[in-house]
Amino acid sequence: MTTHLPILQVIIPLLAAPFCIFLRIPRLVGIFAILVSAAAFLVSCGLLQQVITAGTISYKLGGWPAPWGIEYRIDILNVYLLLLVSAMSTIVLVAAQTSIKKELPEDRHVFFYTSFLLCLTGLLGILATADAFNVFVFLEISALSTYTMIALGTDRRALTASYQYLIMGTIGATFIIIGVGLMYMMTGTLNMYDLAERLPEVNTSRTVLSAFGFFIVGVCLKLALFPLHLWLPNAYAFAPSIATAFLAATATKVAVYLLIRLVFSIFGIEFVVTVLPMQEIFMVLGLAGIFAASVSAIYQLNIKRLFAYSSVAQIGYMILGLAIGTKLGLVATLVHMFNHALMKAAVFLAIGGAVYRIHSAQLIHFAGLGRKMPLTMAAIVIGGLSLIGVPLTVGFVSKWYLVLALLENGWWPVAILVLMSSLLAVMYVWRTVEWIYFTPPRINIDDVTEAPLSQLIPIWILVLANIYFGLNTSLTVGLSKMAAESLYGIFGGVL
Amino acid sequence: MSDLFAVVMLSGIYSLISASLFLDLDAVDVAFTEASVGAGISTLLMLASLKLVSRYQKKTRYKPILAFFVVVTTGAMLIYGTLDMPHFGTADAPVHTHVAPRYLNESMGEIGVPNVVTSVLASYRGYDTLGETLVIFTAGIGVMALLMVSKQTKQESKKLIPADMQQQIILRIVAKMMIPLILMFALYVQFHGDYGPGGGFQAGVIFAAGIILYTMLFGLSTSQEVFKATTIELFTAAGVLLYGGVGVVCMLLGGNFLDYDFLKHDPVHGQHLGILLVELGVGITVASVMMIIFFKFTWRTVKHKYKK
Numbered sequence: 001m002t003t004h005l006p007i008l009q010v011i012i013p014l015l016a017a018p019f020c021i022f023l024r025i026p027r028l029v030g031i032f033a034i035l036v037s038a039a040a041f042l043v044s045c046g047l048l049q050q051v052i053t054a055g056t057i058s059y060k061l062g063g064w065p066a067p068w069g070i071e072y073r074i075d076i077l078n079v080y081l082l083l084l085v086s087a088m089s090t091i092v093l094v095a096a097q098t099s100i101k102k103e104l105p106e107d108r109h110v111f112f113y114t115s116f117l118l119c120l121t122g123l124l125g126i127l128a129t130a131d132a133f134n135v136f137v138f139l140e141i142s143a144l145s146t147y148t149m150i151a152l153g154t155d156r157r158a159l160t161a162s163y164q165y166l167i168m169g170t171i172g173a174t175f176i177i178i179g180v181g182l183m184y185m186m187t188g189t190l191n192m193y194d195l196a197e198r199l200p201e202v203n204t205s206r207t208v209l210s211a212f213g214f215f216i217v218g219v220c221l222k223l224a225l226f227p228l229h230l231w232l233p234n235a236y237a238f239a240p241s242i243a244t245a246f247l248a249a250t251a252t253k254v255a256v257y258l259l260i261r262l263v264f265s266i267f268g269i270e271f272v273v274t275v276l277p278m279q280e281i282f283m284v285l286g287l288a289g290i291f292a293a294s295v296s297a298i299y300q301l302n303i304k305r306l307f308a309y310s311s312v313a314q315i316g317y318m319i320l321g322l323a324i325g326t327k328l329g330l331v332a333t334l335v336h337m338f339n340h341a342l343m344k345a346a347v348f349l350a351i352g353g354a355v356y357r358i359h360s361a362q363l364i365h366f367a368g369l370g371r372k373m374p375l376t377m378a379a380i381v382i383g384g385l386s387l388i389g390v391p392l393t394v395g396f397v398s399k400w401y402l403v404l405a406l407l408e409n410g411w412w413p414v415a416i417l418v419l420m421s422s423l424l425a426v427m428y429v430w431r432t433v434e435w436i437y438f439t440p441p442r443i444n445i446d447d448v449t450e451a452p453l454s455q456l457i458p459i460w461i462l463v464l465a466n467i468y469f470g471l472n473t474s475l476t477v478g479l480s481k482m483a484a485e486s487l488y489g490i491f492g493g494v495l
Numbered sequence: 496m497s498d499l500f501a502v503v504m505l506s507g508i509y510s511l512i513s514a515s516l517f518l519d520l521d522a523v524d525v526a527f528t529e530a531s532v533g534a535g536i537s538t539l540l541m542l543a544s545l546k547l548v549s550r551y552q553k554k555t556r557y558k559p560i561l562a563f564f565v566v567v568t569t570g571a572m573l574i575y576g577t578l579d580m581p582h583f584g585t586a587d588a589p590v591h592t593h594v595a596p597r598y599l600n601e602s603m604g605e606i607g608v609p610n611v612v613t614s615v616l617a618s619y620r621g622y623d624t625l626g627e628t629l630v631i632f633t634a635g636i637g638v639m640a641l642l643m644v645s646k647q648t649k650q651e652s653k654k655l656i657p658a659d660m661q662q663q664i665i666l667r668i669v670a671k672m673m674i675p676l677i678l679m680f681a682l683y684v685q686f687h688g689d690y691g692p693g694g695g696f697q698a699g700v701i702f703a704a705g706i707i708l709y710t711m712l713f714g715l716s717t718s719q720e721v722f723k724a725t726t727i728e729l730f731t732a733a734g735v736l737l738y739g740g741v742g743v744v745c746m747l748l749g750g751n752f753l754d755y756d757f758l759k760h761d762p763v764h765g766q767h768l769g770i771l772l773v774e775l776g777v778g779i780t781v782a783s784v785m786m787i788i789f790f791k792f793t794w795r796t797v798k799h800k801y802k803k
Contacts, residue, residue: 007752014625015739018632018732061622063754067594070622111640118633125626137626141633148637178573185580188593198589210576 005050006059006072009043009082010125012036017117026109030100033113034093037120041086048079058130066130067194073130077334077483081127081257084338088249088345089120095458096242099352102359103154103240112152116246118145123254132180132266133190135258139176139222143169146251149243150235161234168231172221179215182207183266195266203271212276215262223255225319226289229312233296236308237361241352244304248311249345253337256318260333263322264487273325282323287417289316294424298431304361306428307347310387313421314340320418321402327484328405334480335401335473339386339394342469346462347383350376353451353459358443363432368441372448377436379459384429386466389422393470397477497552499545507538523692524612531700536785539707543792547799607763608689608770616694617770621753625738627696628777635731635784642791644724644798661714670712677705685778689770695777702778703785715793724790727783734780741772 016036020029050057051074059072074082093116100109122142126135147169151162184190186207187198202208217228224232232252236244263272272278290313297309314336321333353376354369355361370377386393399422406415450456469476496502510533517526581588602614616624685698710718742753750757755769 004746004752007746011739011742011752014629015736015743017629018735018739021728021732060751061753062618063751063756064619068597069619105643107643108640111636114636115633115640118629118636121629131623133620134623134626137623137630140630141626144630144633144637148633148640151637151641182576182580184590186589188589188591188595190594198593202589206579207576210572213572214576 002046002050004059005043005047006057006074006128007061009040009047009086010072010121010128012039012043013117013121013124017114017121020110020114020117024110026106026113029110029113030093030097033096033117034090036117037086037090037093040120040124041083041090044079044082044086047074048083050074051076051079067189067191070129070131070134071191071193072128073193074128075483076479076486077257077260078127080334080338080479080483081253082124084253084341085120085123085127085250088341089116089246091458091461092242092246092249092345092349095245095349095352095455098452098454099242099356100240102356103242104152108152112149112240115145115148115152116243118142119149119246119251123250126254127257130192131190132183132192132195136173136177136180139173142251142254143173146243146247149247150239152243153238153240155238157234158238161231161238165231165235168221168228172218175214175218175221177218179211179213179218182211182214186211192261192266196268199267199271203267203275209275212262212267212272216259216278219255219259219262223252223259224312224315226285226292226312226316229289229293229315232312233305233308236311236348237302237305241304241348241355241361244308245345245348245352248308248348249341252311252315253341256315256333256337260322260330260487264330269325269488279323279325282319283411283414286316286318286320286323287414289313289319290418290421291424294421294428297428298424300428301363302361303351303363303366303432304348306363306432307344307351310425310428311340311344313425314344314387317398317402317418320414321405324405324409324411326405326409327488328401328408330484330487331477331480332398332401332405334483335476336398338476338480339398339466339469342394342462342466343383343386346459346466347380347387349455349459349462350379350383350451353379353455356451356455357448358445360443363435364442366432366435367439367443368436368445369448370437372445373450375456376451376459379463380436381429381433382463382466384432386470388425388429391470392467394466394476395470397470397473401477497554498550499548499552500542500550503538503541503545506541507534510534510538524610524616524694527692527697531697531704536700536704539704540785540788540792543789547792547795605762606766606770608767610689610691612692613688613694613770613774617773618753618755618766621742621755621769621773624773624777625735625742625753628735628738628780631784632731632735632780635780635787638788638791639728642795644791644794661712663712667712670708674705674709677708678702681705681782685774686771688774689767695774696781698774699778699781699783700785702782703789706782706786707789710789710793715790715797719790722786722790724787727787727790730779730783731787732780734776734778734783736776737779738773738776741769741776745769 013036020032023029023032056073056075061070061072100112104112119142122138122145125138129135147162147166150165151159183195186202186205187195189195189198199208221228236248263269293309293312297306300306300309318333318336321329321336351361354366354373357373358365386395389395389399403415403418406418510529514526514530514534517529598611598615598619602611606614606618608614681698681702684693684701685695688694706718706722745754745757746752748757755766756762758765758768
């Protein structure tokens with residue numbers, strides 16, 4: 001069975017999702033979802049071990065060899081993200097059991113868990129595949145299930161948020177499929193590695209150039225790069241807390257992964273930096289995203305929206321890392337993808353814990369909660385410190401590598417801007433702290449108690465992970481370095 | 496244009512014309528799908544949702560200059576991109592020389608199905624088709640989750656709800672003659688996909704169209720006697736499970752996921768059986784999702800109409 005691990009990674013949640021409809025009993029489905037997600041996590045651990053010992057794994061679906069059939073190819077980069085996504089979904093699903101019960105009517109629980117598993121399937125499918133069209137198929141699965149999850153939010157504005165995301169997401173997906181179609185037209189293949197071999201022959205043609213353009217814009221819509229981020233704040237703010245935590249931790253990272261694959265494995269960094277001024281474009285948009293979104297975050301009244309804007313800013317850091325175009329820059333991006341998932345999952349789950357008690361995500365209603373639910377609120381604070389990049393947290397590791405990469409490349413003005421942007425993060429985190437600890441309660445919170453244990457445990461696992469991976473970076477930085485080595489290895493490290 | 500009915504009709508016409516275009520390009524399967532899905536069922540579903548909202552768009556003050564600019568840029572990019580592309584029908588274009596020759600020359604020996612499109616769709620790239628089926632299922636889940644039918648409405652339906660077109664005698668009689676033929680045709684398309692154009696997607700849609708026609712003429716409560724919403728919900732999942740199940744069985748028999756060669760002692764027989772089963776899975780999911788979407792929309796109309 002160990003040879004089938006690559007496909008098991010995806011088909012376990014894939015088949016579990018329709019099976020949920022047969023199970024019917026909400027409670028049972030919830031526990032079943034945790035087990036499925038945990039199984040997916042174990043599979044990715046197995047894959048990690050296989051990839052480290054035996055190198056890249058290739059799996060032929062249907063037994064057909066690569067350019068004719070679909071191939072799954074797992075290397076360090078895939079497995080790193082597979083591990084992240086399956087771990088996050090498992091932790092989030094544990095907290096979901098109680099949170100969903102409060103936020104959704106009971107007859108929708110089964111559908112929520114089904115959508116959740118479908119979304120997980122889609123994300124894992126995008127990560128595992130080496131086929132450009134297969135990426136699109138799984139992108140649609142994850143996108144459609146995400147729209148459903150967001151629209152299930154209690155606030156009626158969730159419907160418009162979901163609709164807005166649906167329109168933007170569909171445009172993004174259409175752009176991606178146009179890109180894939182044009183690439184197919186010029187090469188006659190859909191396999192990523194076959195594409196990488198055949199594209200250099202034709203990469204001076206306008207068709208390939210527009211293929212690249214469409215693909216990049218489509219992916220950037222999906223990953224909410226400034227100024228294509230407009231769908232994100234509302235989607236995160238009005239979705240059920242659990243969906244927000246899961247999406248914030250995984251969905252945008254998978255889109256960033258797709259961008260990295262496109263740039264490094266399909267087109268090659270040489271093409272990307274010589275044909276178009278991508279480095280400059282990414283640097284400007286990354287920085288603009290960091291500043292614009294951080295400033296917006298400071299003025300938000302809804303705490304979920306606040307941290308959603310902060311997510312847009314954090315994506316700016318990831319793109320900035322890519323813009324540097326060196327190995328170290330890529331390491332910074334990869335490390336930050338993992339670390340940001342830890343921070344945001346912790347923060348959004350903790351917010352979910354508070355919403356579970358006070359039924360509101362307005363910052364004003366969080367006043368005085370610091371005394372009533374100290375453990376939950378401490379989680380938000382530690383997550384916030386991590387967002388700022390305080391030493392001993394994962395955020396520090398991310399910023400450290402980013403600044404290091406910037407200085408190595410001689411981009412010291414940008415490095416200074418990055419450090420300055422941390423001050424903006426201090427401002428929005430401080431604002432939440434002020435409301436939580438130093439403001440008298442505005443609503444009656446006398447009988448509010450700590451979030452239930454089933455939520456506190458996942459929250460604190462994530463908080464401790466925030467600190468642990470801030471001290472011991474062997475897993476995150478180690479894997480990122482290996483992934484960066486292998487990605488640059490393909491093209492012999494041109495930069 | 497603010498008349499949404501006209502918009503829906505135009506989009507149906509657009510689909511029909513593109514279907515003819517595909518036919519002209521000798522892509523019969525694609526044309527068939529476009530005609531049944533694009534022009535057929537999606538127009539129907541859009542009309543069903545139009546019944547819930549008003550026919551005319553509300554006046555907006557918003558002037559979409561930016562959107563117009565983006566659309567023009569995208570169009571210009573597309574034209575710019577096509578300037579360099581291989582000319583239509585060139586024999587040495589990359590699409591014809593790299594992957595396609597094996598599909599055309601070897602598939603008869605490897606899979607033994609005369610319709611190459613079916614070979615590619617269900618076997619060479621069978622996993623994509625599993626993904627597409629899952630997309631349909633996901634859409635169904637979305638509609639089921641968001642348009643819940645309350646117990647009160649369900650009670651209401653126990654009483655016989657007359658269909659809107661109950662009085663149209665000619666329609667009823669013609670439909671009575673047509674529906675068996677439609678369903679038969681659906682089954683033909685389903686099981687004949689190996690030899691001619693067709694397959695699970697088209698068949699599922701045609702089958703659902705037959706049932707939807709019945710529902711429109713004879714009322715929701717009559718058609719729910721046979722097609723209970725809860726049963727159809729299970730069927731949406733059953734199709735995906737059948738498809739995936741075939742893949743898992745292949746794995747248990749020693750092959751890779753969806754490697755139908757291992758289903759029987761003879762690879763070609765195995766391929767035949769595999770393709771038949773997965774197409775059936777697709778058909779079941781597509782038909783039941785289309786029906787459930789239409790039923791959910793109709794429930795909503797019932798709710799608005801009979802609410803005290």
